[in-house]
Amino acid sequence: MRKWHKGANASEFQRIVSATHIYRPERNLELDYGTALHTVTVCDLSGGDFNCEATGVLGPPGRVFYVSPDAVYVWVNDWVRHGN
Secondary structure: OOOOOOOOOOHHHHOHHHHEEEOOOOOOOOOOHOEEEEEEEEEEEOOOOOOEEEEEEEEOOOOOOOOOOOOEEEOOOOOOOOOO
């Protein structure tokens, strides 16, 4: 992430999520139907330096989510149908 300003360049980007804050399911992902990095970013907007941190979860794409004051929920499921 980087703060926008006139003349900004790519070298100003800063990492806001580390590899130790990206999670994946215990079972293997079904890569044939797409994989998404669901990311929750928290920024301190009260400071002038715009500090942000993020956490990510690898999984199937999801479109249903709920955000509460203390948690974020994303409903995901594999598109693969087993059986019929």
